Amino acid sequence: MAKRPVTFDAEALRSFVNGIELGSFVLAADRLGRSTSAVSAQLKKLEQQAGTELVQKSGRHLILTERGEIMLSYARRILTLNDEASAIMLASTLRGSINLGMQEDFGEALLPALLGTFTRAHPQVQVSASITRNQQLLDGIRHNEFDLAVCWQADDAPLFPSSQSLGRIPLxxxxxxxxxxxxxxxxxxxxxxxxxxxxxxxxxxxxxxxxxxxxxxxxxxxxxxxxxxxxxxxxxxxxxxxxxxxxxxxxxxxxxxxxxGEVGISLHQGQTPPGEAAGYLIQAINDFFAARR
CATH class of the missing domain: 3.40.190.10 (Periplasmic binding protein-like II)
Incomplete structure (x- = not known):
């Protein structure tokens, strides 16, 4: 009789992926709203299911083992499919429209990865995406032409009151x-x-x-x-x-x-408070960049 395949615990996979991407399982616990001990227990559970160590100590830090690198790749794919299925099954009846502006650099990566999943989860929300330069995006936010805009952030440029940093990346x-x-x-x-x-x-x-x-x-x-x-x-x-x-x-x-050097990435919001649909899109944009920092 063939041996049954292991069904990996999705929450353990999520703790594992967040811990590696954030560089700390303490930070992962904070993001996931769990205790550090609970996240550590999930990591141990995942290692038991995998039958091997996934991380090892290097000084004060934890690094991936060779098998851990393989697991991380699969874990990301499993969670992507899980979250996409969850979003579609729980798709709301949200309606409305969102005007999103972004730098040309983000077009190929952000649009397919983000908007495809979002529109499948919220098919009644119309998303209009405009790709243009930084100054035009900022002017559009000031004049309320965009609901949201993903821009480069200069070191000496202040954020708008309703905007947030998405992190910094190397040039x-x-x-x-x-x-x-x-x-x-x-x-x-x-x-x-x-x-x-x-x-x-x-x-x-x-x-x-x-x-x-x-x-x-x-x-x-x-x-x-x-x-x-x-x-x-x-x-x-x-x-x-x-x-x-x-x-x-x-x-x-x-x-x-x-x-x-480096450059910052910012998510700017228009003067009109974002509705429920825009709130979901803001969270999706945050998740997209958090996974790539």
């Missing part, structure tokens, strides 16, 4: 596969930059990093759209500073150039 130098910094160092030629029209956070980060390192640069190409930047890069016209969001597979991260 990257990105360029064509054949980019050779040594050529520019030896020839004295300025590094060619592909940038948005000013004002632009990424543009400032790129020029500041090069100036501090004493590396000459020139603006080789300006664009009003991110797709224009990627097209110019594919043509070998230069390099740029962006994040990992939306980076095409045909270009590479350039570790040869000086560290450009």
């Amino acid at each position: 990257r130098w990105i360029g064509p596969e054949n980019f050779d910094l040594k050529h520019y160092q030896e020839s004295g030629e300025p590094v060619p930059l592909l940038v948005f029209e000013a004002p632009c956070l990424m543009r400032n980060a790129a020029t500041t990093a090069l100036d501090k390192a004493g590396i000459p640069w020139r603006i080789a190409f300006t664009s009003r759209s991110l797709s224009g930047i990627w097209a110019a890069m594919s043509a070998g016209l230069g390099v740029t500073v962006r994040t990992d969001f939306g980076r095409p597979q045909t270009v590479r991260i350039l570790n040869e150039l000086p560290e450009p």
Whole structure:
């Protein structure tokens, strides 16, 4: 008789995933509204079900074992399907519309992962998504043209009273596969930059990093759209500073150039208090970025 497969406890999987993603099972307990001892017990239960250790101590921290890495990948997929099924089965009769604005960088990752699940759970809510630049998004929030907007957050820019930080992520130098910094160092030629029209956070980060390192640069190409930047890069016209969001597979991260720093991500809300549907979308956006920090 064939051995029955183990049915992993979904709540134990959730505690495990949150503990790893937050880097602390104490923080995971706080997020999940449980005691630290309860989360620890769930981790032990999951290890018993898996028949192996999933985490091990490294100094004061816990790190994944080899089997733990495999379990984390499956746990995320199991929970994604579980939560999607739960949302659809418990789909409310919410109605209305939400105007969502976002940076072009988030389009490929955020729209399919977030809006697909949300609209299946709340089919009577119409979500209109607009992709544009940071300044236009902020202006839209000020004039109540957007209900929600996901934006880059400058270090010196205050949040609106009803807005919140979604965390910070590293900036990257990105360029064509054949980019050779040594050529520019030896020839004295300025590094060619592909940038948005000013004002632009990424543009400032790129020029500041090069100036501090004493590396000459020139603006080789300006664009009003991110797709224009990627097209110019594919043509070998230069390099740029962006994040990992939306980076095409045909270009590479350039570790040869000086560290450009980090950028914050913020979720801004319009002046009209969000309704119940927008509240669900706000939570979904928070979960999306929390899982990627």
